[in-house]
Amino acid sequence: MANNRFKGITGWLHLWLGLITGLVLMVVALSGCLLTFEDELELVFFKERHFVSPIPQRLSADSIFNIANSIYPDKKVSKLILEVEPERSAEARIGKGPEMKVAYLNPYNGAVLYKGLFQKQFFRAVRNLHRYLLLNQTGKAITGISCCICLFLTISGIMIWWPANKKAIKQRFKIKWNAKNKRLNWDLHAVTGFYLSFFLILITLTGLVMSYNWAENLIYKLADGKVQKELSPKNLVKSKKANPGILQKIEGSMNKLYPNRGRLNFNISPKSGLAIMAQKESEELPPGCTNAAYFDGKTGQIIRQRPFASVSLGTKIKKYVLPVHAGSIYGSGTKILAFVVALFTASLPITGFMIWLGKRKKKKKPVVDKRSSKTLATA
Structure with a gap:
């Protein structure tokens, strides 16, 4: 009984926190997709300033x-x-x-190929959108809180997905592609979410380190026993x-x-x-x-x-945070994985909203009293 109540509260929080932060998560995730291949796309889009x-x-x-x-x-x-x-x-x-x-x-000749404001470059603007929503410190606070909520949504999502019995195990690991829209939407949200959730947790945790000083300091304290900044x-x-x-x-x-x-x-x-x-x-x-x-x-x-x-262990871990977050740590393979995870994250608010909408319609559906209908038919 207590377990059902806990799962119910978790589901309620998962639903409403997801609805509240859905738009922010979509913006952050989609801009993250673009930033995953920033180095490659920068050279393609703006080759005139990069090649001689x-x-x-x-x-x-x-x-x-x-x-x-x-x-x-x-x-x-x-x-x-x-x-x-x-x-x-x-x-x-x-x-x-x-x-x-x-x-x-x-x-070779000193010619100026491009000059301008550093932050006005396209991918710098995308990075500003990703981290600050183009709102400076206010945006940083919003994305930081949304990052914390995303971590909770991921963990609570695993708890909601967890099979209640042995019969439910098979359907929780497999997407039923030939199912009706409602079931397919749930599978895309929950089943795919389970497979990618562990990578999303890693991306979210590294995002927290980049958002909050206390998270960065915690790395140094856990690794070195004290906060140890880089030499400058x-x-x-x-x-x-x-x-x-x-x-x-x-x-x-x-x-x-x-x-x-x-x-x-x-x-x-x-x-x-x-x-x-x-x-x-x-x-x-x-x-x-x-x-x-x-x-x-x-x-x-x-x-x-x-x-x-x-360098200290804490500094090494801190330096690995961005490559892990961006997916560049092991080259193209991890970049593609990070892109898939970010793209899926952008879809979660949509599939989650569709699940909520389906439940609302189900609740509003009128209930027909069969006994009354039978009486009326006899009369």
């Missing part, structure tokens, strides 16, 4: 940096990205915060001003420290006196997980090497 015709000699990193610095005289380059492929352009992020600009340059260039004050040729020297040092092929990022603070942090990606590591080193901004001498293998 290579020639034997590329400009030095310092020359590209100086050209980028001249595009917006009132702002300084904060990040320079050099791709490993010779036909790819260089990316410069200029300034900081909401007004940060971006420019793509031909690394501001902790390594060594110089007052970067001299010409420094970035080229740092590029050479990074290629010696980490001889693998990979994108190279220079993180340069606009404030004087801060070290330069360089990061290099590797095919052996998931996206976003980089080998790094810190360099004196005046001499280009290495201050500290920081391979990814040396």
Whole structure:
């Protein structure tokens, strides 16, 4: 009796929380589908800013940096990205915060292929929709709460799906494709939901880590026993001003420290006196997980090497959060899986609403008293 009551309350919460957050979940899920293949689609949709015709000699990193610095005289380059492929352009992020600009340059002649507001780029706008609903901090609060509700809906969905007896086991694992619309809709919602729910739980949990500081701090505490943030260039004050040729020297040092092929990022603070942090990606590591080193901004001498293998366990787990959430952790296979899960999540509010609508119609259906009908027929 108590078990039935608990299941009834769970079902009631599952229904109404699903109806309340349905639209938000659809927006987040559909934008997530698009972001799953962001890297690939970005190169297809905006190839004119990403691809160039290579020639034997590329400009030095310092020359590209100086050209980028001249595009917006009132702002300084904060990040320079050099791709490993010779036909790819260089990316410069200029300034900081909401007004940060971006420019793509031909690394062989310095031509500006594109410039504009960083957040106005198409996939940045999609990411803003996915995480903030285009509503800044208010949107972040809404998506964060919706993420918590989605986790509850997934777990409660498994509880509702769970077979009540042995006879029900067979139908709970199989979609009856030749069934009527009502039964088919229920199967698509519940049976498919069961198979994908475990992946959805993982995506939702990683979403919580990106939404809440307490969730991120919990990772560090569970892994390392304390909150341990990544080392940043501001902790390594060594110089007052970067001299010409420094970035080229740092590029050479990074290629010696980490001889693998990979994108190279220079993180340069606009404030004087801060070290330069360089990061290099590797095919052996998931996206976003980089080998790094810190360099004196005046001499280009290495201050500290920081391979990814040396970072704390909490930092490693935190770095894996985004690749797991986006499905990029193991390449195309996990990306396709993440896309399917996100697309299915977008369908849940629709199939769930249809189930609720069907139950409402059933309740409103008039009940005919057979005995009264028989009496009337005799009369």
